[in-house]
Structure formats: C-alpha cells, structure tokens
Amino acid sequence: MKGWNDFEIGAVLFPFKHQGQEALASHNNERDYTQESSFNSSVAHWRVDKPVHNSEVCINCFNCWVYCPDGAILARDEKLRGVDYVHCKGCGVCVDVCPTNPKSLLMFSDHEDNQTALKNWPKKEEKKRD
Amino acid sequence: MPNVMELQEVEVWDGNMAASHALRQAQIDVVAAYPITPSTPIVQNYGSFVSNGYIDGEFVLVESEHAAMSGCVGAAAAGGRVATATSSQGFALMIEVLYQASGMRLPIVLNLVNRALASPLNIHGDHSDMYLGRDAGWINLNTCNPQEAYDFNLMAFRIAEDMAVRIPTIVNQDGFLCSHTAQNVRPLSDEVAYNFIGDYQSKNPLLDFDKPATYGAQAEEDWHFEHKAQLHNTLMHSDIAIQKVFDEFFDLTARRYNIVETYDTKDAEVVIFALGTTVESARVAAKNVRELGIKAGVVTIRVFRPFPYVKLGEILKDFKAVAIMDKSLPAGAMGALFNEVAASLYQVQDSKHPVLSNYIYGLGERDLTQVDLVKIYQELDANAKAAKLTHPTQQFIGLRGPKLSFC
Numbered sequence: 001m002k003g004w005n006d007f008e009i010g011a012v013l014f015p016f017k018h019q020g021q022e023a024l025a026s027h028n029n030e031r032d033y034t035q036e037s038s039f040n041s042s043v044a045h046w047r048v049d050k051p052v053h054n055s056e057v058c059i060n061c062f063n064c065w066v067y068c069p070d071g072a073i074l075a076r077d078e079k080l081r082g083v084d085y086v087h088c089k090g091c092g093v094c095v096d097v098c099p100t101n102p103k104s105l106l107m108f109s110d111h112e113d114n115q116t117a118l119k120n121w122p123k124k125e126e127k128k129r130d
Numbered sequence: 131m132p133n134v135m136e137l138q139e140v141e142v143w144d145g146n147m148a149a150s151h152a153l154r155q156a157q158i159d160v161v162a163a164y165p166i167t168p169s170t171p172i173v174q175n176y177g178s179f180v181s182n183g184y185i186d187g188e189f190v191l192v193e194s195e196h197a198a199m200s201g202c203v204g205a206a207a208a209g210g211r212v213a214t215a216t217s218s219q220g221f222a223l224m225i226e227v228l229y230q231a232s233g234m235r236l237p238i239v240l241n242l243v244n245r246a247l248a249s250p251l252n253i254h255g256d257h258s259d260m261y262l263g264r265d266a267g268w269i270n271l272n273t274c275n276p277q278e279a280y281d282f283n284l285m286a287f288r289i290a291e292d293m294a295v296r297i298p299t300i301v302n303q304d305g306f307l308c309s310h311t312a313q314n315v316r317p318l319s320d321e322v323a324y325n326f327i328g329d330y331q332s333k334n335p336l337l338d339f340d341k342p343a344t345y346g347a348q349a350e351e352d353w354h355f356e357h358k359a360q361l362h363n364t365l366m367h368s369d370i371a372i373q374k375v376f377d378e379f380f381d382l383t384a385r386r387y388n389i390v391e392t393y394d395t396k397d398a399e400v401v402i403f404a405l406g407t408t409v410e411s412a413r414v415a416a417k418n419v420r421e422l423g424i425k426a427g428v429v430t431i432r433v434f435r436p437f438p439y440v441k442l443g444e445i446l447k448d449f450k451a452v453a454i455m456d457k458s459l460p461a462g463a464m465g466a467l468f469n470e471v472a473a474s475l476y477q478v479q480d481s482k483h484p485v486l487s488n489y490i491y492g493l494g495e496r497d498l499t500q501v502d503l504v505k506i507y508q509e510l511d512a513n514a515k516a517a518k519l520t521h522p523t524q525q526f527i528g529l530r531g532p533k534l535s536f537c
Contacts, residue, residue, distance in 0.1 A: 004356035004363070009296060010235035011357045012334045013344040020342035038347070 015039065028071065029084075039087075043070075047090030049107040052117040053082045058104035064094035101125055132157065132186040134320045135179075143315045145279040145308035149215065149241045149301070150175035152283030154184055155323035156239075159210030159330070162190040162201030166220035167253045168305040169243035173215055187211075195220035199227035199240075206236035207345050209335025211287065213238065217305060218245035221259045225266065231298045232267030232361060234345050235333075237290035238298040239283065240268070244406065245305040246494045254495030255305030257405065257457040260434070261466045267361050269299040269368060270434035272405050276313045279303045281385060282432075284318070287327045288375045295368045296333060297361070302434070306495065307407040318383065326382055365436050372433055389433045390441045394420070398427030400510035401446070401484075403471060404455035405430060408491075408498060412455075415503035422504075424511045437470050443478035446471065450514035451485040453506050457492040464488050464524055464537070485513040491527040502527050 008014070015037040016023045023031045033039045058080055065073040065080065072088040074081045083094075083105075095105045101124050108117040135154070143151065149172045153161065163173035180189040188205075192198045198214050206212040216224060221242055231238050244260050246252040264270065271286060273279045282301045290299040303309055318326065334343045349357060369389055376387045393413045395401060402412040409430040416426040429445060429452075431438055446452055454472075456465025463469070468488035475481050489506060492498050506527075512520045522535035 002353070002356070004359040007353065007356060007360060008334070009360060009364070010334065011233055011346060011349060013347050015342055015344060019340045021340050023342075038344075 013037065027076070042086045043089050044085055047088060047110050049090050049092070050085065050088065050110045051083055051090070051092065051094050051105045052108050052114050053080060054104045054106070054118055054121055055080070055082075056104075057100050057102060057121070059100055061099060063097045063099060064105055067093050067097045069093065133183045135184055137317045137319065140314050140316055142312050143276050143280070143317075144171075144310050144312045145273075145276040145303045146171035146243070146310065147175055147312075148276040148280035148315050148317075149283050149303070150179065151317060152280050152323070153213050153239075153241075154179045155284070155318070155320050156211065156213070156287050156327050157185065157324060158187050158213050160188045160190060160202070160205035160212050161214055162192050162198045162205065162212075163214045164192055164195045164198045164216070164220060166195065166217050168245060168255070168309045169215040169217040169220075169241060171309075172241050172243070195223040196227060199224040199231065199238075202238050203227055203231050203234065203236060206231070206238050207234060207335070208337045209332035211291070211330040212236070213240065213287075215241035215243065217243045218247055218253075218259050222247060222262060225263065228263060228266040228268060228298075230346060233357065235296040235361070236298055237287075237296050239286045239290055240298065240300045241279075241283065242300045242302050243305050243309045244302055252494040253305075255307055255309075256493050256495060257302075258459060258493075260300075260302050260405075261458050263300065264435060264466070267297070267365065268435065269295075269297050269365065269372070271299065271301050272430070272432055272434055273301065273303045273308065274407055274409050274430075275308055276311070277315045277385075278387075279308060280315055280317060281379065281383070281387070284323055284327060285375050285379055285387075288378075289368070289372050291328075291331065292368075292371045292375075293331065293333070295364060295371045297365055297368060302406065304406040316383075322382070326379070367436075369433065369436055369438060369441075376432075387432055389431065389438045390445055391430050391432060392445060393428040395427035395429065395445070395449075397425055399425040399450040399514050400453075400507060401427045401429050401449045401451075402453045402455060402503070402506060402510075403429045403446070403467070404457075405434065405467065406457065408455055408457065411498060411500065412503055415500055415507060418500070419504055419507040422508075424507050426507050426510075437474075439470075439474040439477050442471065443474040443476075443481065446475055446484060447478050447481035449484045450482075450517070451487070451510040453487050453489055453510055455489050455491060458490075459493060460490065460524075465490055468524075485510075485517070485519055486523070487513065487519060487521070488524040489527055490524065496528045498527065 017032040454468040523537035
C-alpha cells in the first residue's frame with residue numbers, strides 16, 4: 001500500500017496509463033486504465049435487480065446509453081450490445097427511458113439467467129382505447 | 131495584452147485599493163467574486179480595472195460566496211491563476227469549498243477582510259472570521275496596514291504557487307481599520323510586480339486533455355487520512371518557502387517581513403502579542419509606557435497558518451509576562467490565539483514559562499484605546515514583579531456591565 005507521501009498531491013487521480021486523447025478513440029473496455037481508475041472497481045454487488053437487454057425488440061435509439069449515469073450500456077458498431085454488469089448499479093433508469101413496446105430493457109432479479117429472462121419477455125401491449 | 135497603469139511612486143490607497151492593485155498586477159486568469167462589506171471595494175475596483183482593459187482575464191459574477199469559491203476551485207483546477215475576496219458571513223458561506231480548495235491543493239489567493247460574525251449583525255472588524263477558517267488547510271498571512279495588504283498580496287501568489295507548496299493562501303487585513311483607511315503606499319510598477327510573481331505554472335490542469343485527471347474523488351478510510359496528512363505535512367513545512375519569498379521581496383523593495391516580528395523586545399520584560407492593526411497601536415503604547423519605567427515590547431506573527439510554534443516559543447520564552455490579545459469570541463474556552471501561544475511555549479526547551487494572560491477585546495470593532503493598552507502593560511508589569519498572575523487569566527476589555535473575568 002502507498003504511504004501518505006506516495007500520493008499525487010491534491011488527491012488527483014489519473015484514469016489512463018497513456019495519452020488521454022488516444023484513449024478516447026477506443027472503446028472503454030480496450031482502454032489502458034490505471035489501477036487507481038474507478039473503471040477497475042466493480043459495483044456489481046450494489047445491485048439487487050439487473051437490466052436485461054433484448055436485441056430483438058431494440059430499435060437502437062440510444063436513449064438508455066444517453067441516460068445511463070455510469071456509462072454501463074455497451075454500444076458497438078452503432079448498435080446496442082447489452083449491459084456492462086461490472087459497472088451497472090441496477091438503478092433502472094435505462095428501463096424507464098426505453099420507448100419501445102414492449103420495452104427492450106427490463107429489470108430481472110440479479111441471480112436470474114439472462115437466457116431465461118429473454119425467454120420470458122412480455123408481449124407487445126395493446127394500446128388502450130377510451 | 132492588457133494596458134499598463136502608470137502609478138506614482140507613492141499612492142494614497144486604502145487597504146482594499148491596495149489589494150485590488152496587487153490582484154491587477156498579478157494578471158489573474160479568473161476572479162469569481164460576490165461582494166460583501168468591508169471587502170466589497172476589492173472586487174469593485176478589480177471590476178473597473180477589467181472594464182478599462184487593465185486585466186486580460188475573466189471576472190465572473192456569481193450568486194453567492196459559496197459559488198464564488200466554487201468558481202475559483204473550478205478555474206484553478208482547470209489550470210489558471212485565481213483569486214477572490216470576502217469577509218465575515220460570506221467567508222462562513224465559503225467554508226465548505228475552502229476545504230475542497232486545500233484538499234485539491236489549488237493555489238488560490240483569498241483576501242479576507244476581517245469582520246465580526248452575526249448574530250447580532252455587525253459589519254465592522256474583528257477576527258472571528260479568521261479563526262473560523264484556521265483549520266481549513268489554507269496558509270494564513272496577517273497584515274497591519276494598506277502597504278502590507280499590497281505587499282502580502284503579491285507575495286501570496288508566490289507562496290501559494292511555489293511547486294513545493296501548492297496550498298491556497300489567505301491574506302488577512304482588518305476590516306475598516308485597514309481596508310477603509312487611506313495611507314501612503316509605495317507600489318511596484320506593473321512590470322516589476324508581475325516579474326516578481328512570475329508566469330503561472332499549472333500542475334495537473336483539467337484542461338490538459340492528453341493527461342486527463344480526476345479531482346476530489348471519493349477516498350473513504352482507504353486513503354483519506356493519507357491525503358490529509360500530506361496536506362498537513364506540506365503546510366507545516368511551508369514556512370521555509372514563505373521565508374524565502376519574504377527574503378526575495380526584501381531584496382526587491384527593501385521592505386523586510388519576518389514570520390515572527392518583534393518591536394523593542396531586546397531588553398523587554400513584558401510583551402503584548404497581537405494580530406492585525408492592534409500591533410501598531412500596541413507599539414505606540416509600548417513606546418509610551420517605557421517612559422513609565424515598564425520594559426515593554428510587542429510581538430506579532432505574519433503567518434497564522436502554519437502556526438510558527440518553534441520560532442514564536444523561542445522568542446517568547448525569556449519574557450516575564452505576555453498578554454495574548456484575542457479579537458474574537460472564544461465561546462467557551464481561552465482565546466484561540468492564547469491556546470496556541472501557550473502550546474508554543476510548552477514546545478521549547480529551557481522555557482522560563484512567562485506568566486500568560488488572555489485579553490478578549492475589540493469584538494464588533496469596539497475601540498481598543500491607548501488607555502486600555504497602557505493598563506494592560508501595567509498589569510503585565512505587576513505580573514512580572516510578582517512572578518505570577520495578579521489578576522484573572524482571561525479578561526474582557528471595554529465591555530459594559532460588571533467585569534467579566536475567567537480562570
């Protein structure tokens with residue numbers, strides 16, 4: 001462990017081992033994070049429920065990606081590719097903002113298998129008429 | 131480039147104007163300020179300097195002192211030279227952010243024009259706000275008059291921005307007694323002043339996109355203690371850098387400042403220890419009571435944080451009696467300054483342990499007169515002759531009603 005005189009002054013942390021501008025060009029799981037970066041800390045144990053992504057229903061609108069407070073929605077090649085479960089705290093904001101019918105992100109119990117969750121996906125809801 | 135202001139060899143400035151000109155000459159990148167009496171003219175003058183093209187930096191008007199210091203923290207973390215000014219309640223509102231600034235080691239310069247704290251409301255000077263900020267991890271410098279308010283502002287940037295220090299710095303001046311009292315001030319030319327301060331050197335600026343940095347992250351018990359210890363260690367040793375700046379300023383201006391300053395103490399037996407404008411009044415009283423046969427002297431410190439325990443203890447240890455003057459309400463204790471001076475005397479070897487007494491005075495700018503000071507010297511002299519306290523340890527000067535004495 002570092003002693004008090006080993007830390008950078010001002011409690012400053014440097015997230016990347018290499019140039020930050022270069023890091024921007026690559027996806028977050030490919031970046032060279034330092035050990036002290038929060039990227040290296042899992043918050044999975046904060047979660048009770050987890051969001052499961054259903055690519056069959058998803059329209060790739062990126063609402064969930066924009067609203068996720070932790071950047072835990074994975075996007076690759078202009079398509080949503082699920083959830084980064086190391087950094088997802090299970091807040092459910094992604095599910096709330098998902099506009100599709102049925103929703104393409106739904107909360108399931110954290111111990112439930114994703115395949116089982118996808119099999120039990122709800123059907124399209126009928127529009128309510130007055 | 132900003133316009134250069136032609137200054138006279140001697141200008142008639144009050145403490146606020148002196149501070150404003152020092153800030154102007156430092157060519158600050160960002161000043162974020164919310165005006166409050168009696169420090170208002172500092173940023174008011176600064177604003178007119180900006181409007182008239184004398185400053186090539188940003189002047190940010192915010193909605194509170196909390197926001198002012200927050201703006202300063204942001205701008206300093208971004209990598210700029212930053213300063214502001216405040217007093218009293220405004221300083222109290224800044225307190226939360228003061229800890230952010232020192233924890234992030236951002237070399238911000240804050241002019242604190244000392245004023246009483248409410249309630250009851252009082253716009254006049256005492257040292258309550260200075261003591262409120264004493265544990266916030268800032269360097270605290272003390273001045274007595276407008277010339278010093280100017281000089282210490284120039285030096286504050288040097289001290290705070292020293293790469294071995296990087297700690298935000300407060301320049302204290304007494305509300306009204308210094309801030310609104312016009313006196314002769316000998317300024318440096320814009321060029322000489324700026325060259326003394328030097329170009330700003332940033333450290334881990336947020337605007338360096340090639341080296342992204344996170345400031346103020348959560349630390350908890352894992353390493354919060356270590357960071358605080360690191361700040362304390364640097365602060366305790368910053369006196370070396372401070373003295374170096376004092377020395378360089380002396381070489382430039384022939385104006386000598388020391389961390390601990392003495393007046394007529396060579397053969398003195400009784401001494402008044404005070405901060406701010408009271409020091410000058412005490413010097414007058416010391417001179418006068420010497421005609422009464424009392425060997426009187428005055429001691430003050432230019433640096434309240436880091437508190438110069440060793441230097442002060444070494445100087446005070448041989449006197450017979452010392453009065454420690456607190457211009458703030460101790461609220462259930464001995465005066466803050468009294469406690470620290472007493473602690474200093476316990477640190478030094480072979481201290482003869484002078485008789486110490488604590489005078490609470492000048493709250494809300496109640497006058498401290500020459501009559502009061504002479505009376506204090508006479509009480510000290512009685513202590514010295516009896517080699518013990520001849521009156522209560524803590525007394526209130528100039529308070530109406532029955533005498534208030536403790537211990």
